[in-house]
Amino acid sequence: MSNGEHKPISLRRTLAPLASLKLTVVLIALSIFLVLAGTLAQVDRGIWDVMHDYFRSPLVFVPINIFLPREYNIPIAFPFPGGYTIGLLMLVNLLAAHTVRFRLKARGNRLLIGLAFIVIGGASIAWFHQGPLPAQILSAAGGYAGVMPLLLIGSLFYAPMVAGCAVTFGRRGGIVLIHASLALLLIGEGITAASAVETQMPIYVGASCNWAQDIREVELALIDPSSPQSDLTIAISEHRLQQAAKTGEVITHPAMPVSIMVNRYEPNVDLRMLQPGETSPATSGFGVQMDLVARPKVSGVDTSQGINVPGAIVTILREGLPIGTYLVSPHLQIASFVIAEQEVPVADRMYRIALRFRRYYKPYTMRLDAFHHDLYPGTGIPRNFSSDIHILDKDRGDDHDVVISMNNPLRYQGETFFQSSWIPGDRPNDPDKGTILMVVRNPGWTIPYIACAAGLIGLCYQFGATLLRFLRKGAA
């Protein structure tokens, strides 16, 4: 901005329409409608489907039905800008407004000092959040109790940024901070949408686990147990299975000794035992007395918190000749969360197959030493759940205990482990058999914390200044 006067002015003219407050109001109104539609849509559809269609897409077709009682059925949908479009336009509007309308308060040396503070502030905030300090403060204070100390200590690192904004933008410093925090939130949500993975790790008491599963996706696993050290697994993705079911294509792969034909694929099923006289589509394995019953996909506000459990009928072929037809589904379990693997004889080896939730293997193992399930006195209402975990990672030299409880997660190797649920005993009063941890990898997890701090400071700055002016006027 220091190299002349005319350039910013022409830039201002070009950006003026994009910077208009009218556009801001329109965009906010559109976003309100989108959020409302995305909430109403969850009555009939799963939260993940809705999120994908409404908030994490450029364009959405909104069915009129979602606004009406379910008795009416009008098969019309209208196009509406999705979350990506509105979010992006908001960012553009915000940046344009700051370029066009917000004149710098400072000139000359003062401007340089202000900008220097902003740069230092940005660096110190980034350094603080990328460094180990936040995690250390949180764990030192024991989880959520550390949030206040974190904010207090964190605010020291924000001070240069606030000072910089105050010097550079004067009265407008607060607004700049608020808008910066909004921009960060939008960007953070974008990063989360693009890269966060949420998985689940069930561990039985006394057992160890080195994988986590994504319960929103399945894979057909073909396991070759012939190697004595570890099993070799070939996994076929859900998408591929659906495609194959539609087109009738036979799935082959150089590493697979067999090929697989998908006769039927359903995204959500129940299993049904056959009545006398009926025949199963399956000829081998556990499913010869069963059939699939297709169910509607679960909806987002369903209070039973159900998930979609797919099922498929697959025929395994060896050199074009069928070995057997199998019914596969994660419903087939030998114990809770232990999906049954069915044997497939191929030449002299015994392979196994299972339709299971997609697994992510870890370089470490977690052993569950004990699981605690505290109740309120004299009731069956749970008060707290916690898991005593032992982490073992030989390469990193980790061999120690941790406790994971509700509202008190473990952050480890870029992932966060939450106490999510538990594996109950077989009968009502039996002890629990294990824990279920939720494992989340989200590279953008610190961004909302930064945005929260910046927004809070900005709002106090802005409205505090307004209030002070008002009080001074009132007193005069």
Add this chain to the structure above:
Amino acid sequence: MNNHWSKYAAPAVAALLALVYFVMPLISKPAQEMSVASFGELPAAYGGRFKPLDTIARTSLLTISGRQSVRTDEGTYDASTWLLELIAQPERAAERPIFRVDLPELRATLALPEAKRYSINQLMEKRDELQRQNQMARMTDSNEQTLFHRKVSQLADQVSLYQTLSGLFNVNVIPPAQPGGEWLPLGMFSQPPSNEFQRTIVTGYHTAFDAARAHDARGFNRVVDDLHKAIRVTAPSIHDKARSEAAFNRAGVFQRATVLYLLSGLALMISWLRWRVPLTRTAALLLIVTILAHTLGIVTRIYLSGRPPVTNLYSSALFIGWGMVLLGIVLEHFFRSGAALFTAAVSGFLTLMVARGLVTTGSGDTMAVLQAVLDTNFWLATHVIIITLGYSSTYLAGLLGAMYIFRATLTRSMNKDESRRLGQMIYGIVCFATLASFVGTILGGIWADQSWGRFWGWDPKENGALIIVLWNALILHARWGGMARARGIAVLAVAGNIVTSWSWFGVNMLGRGLHSYGFIESAAFWLVLFIVSQLALIGLGAMPRRLWRSELAADAPSAQ
């Protein structure tokens, strides 16, 4: 009327009367009567926490009959008396018509005569049919259940609640022999326990019931006193808390506050016609006494439950009202227009009425224990408080907006100054609402990140909060961009009422499974009614200026 008398003494007398009104129920009754209140103060472990028998009686009676007292031909008597009768004279209690069966279909199925409420005896005659219907209802998938199914299960639950209460079977009133042990139900001891202390308590209870049966007031009072003393020795803090909770129940702070908020509002309405100064002062003093009682009520709930003030829908209504009244009083301090005072009184009255309607949600216990993930005082004290203040301020802005529209369109009480002033007030409150709802929502995100590993999940409750933030931001930007002035801001603020109610209640009604709460059906009705009324107000505010009654009508829009 004497000037000093009307300006100072009348308001002071009114305030004094209000104080007396709040303290009155705490004064104990003479000793000749049977002190059922003292019986109701005895502690028990029930539903996950320690509470007095009075609370158990009230919540159970509320669940069974929809109110906290029993009305008979001889008069009305309170919940503790009902519980005592239920245990000591079950054959008499069995005649009391307390079970509410509203659904005509259900009455017909059970072949019940036409009446509003039925006694347990009447229902026990139809036990087999009720059981059969209940089994069928329970077999039905929760998504397929009809109103009939739900009402059948509800009635069956009410009957079994009555039965467990009548023998104090699952009401744990016997303290442990050793500290740290478990409290046990009286019904468990068909033989007197071997432990001496527990034996004292068990016999004490039985003696008290015998005395009640014999109408021996003095004997009853003595035994109940002894029970208090004995229990207090082993569990002093549990005992004292239970005693305070029973007194708190009796005090009925929030019912009384409702009445006084209403009176204060009425005084202000009359003051617009006559006696402006004395009545405004009276209203202001009444409001101050009432908000103090309201505050004390909330503080007592914090002490009793050991929780921050907002833990469920009922307590959120109490707190939203508290925030609105307080903000209104602060506004009045700065603007001195009487308008803010009036909105404070109205909001106190309305929110406490809503709270009254919400008592029946869940188990009827407004201090019930929380789900495990909510068991964190830190987040309840930060995120929940701040977001609830966001609700308070958004509603207050809406109420001020409603007042603006009313006065500008239907009365002659509005001029340019007043219009500007009200506009400023709404703007200031919207600023505060933006701050509170924004910070509260983000803190909620951080809580979610701490508990579920997800800052934002787009679930209905989060979306509701987000819409409030966005709506307030929209109002601010519309003002800054010159798109909305006083009238525009007032209309937008009224729409904010719809947005906030949607977030507060509407999102809870989306899930089909949640319909099993009986309240949802009637709450949905009130919500729709409220939204329609707000839309009507918006329509009124959007009327062309030439149709307005106030002097703002004459002006061109630009001059406003």
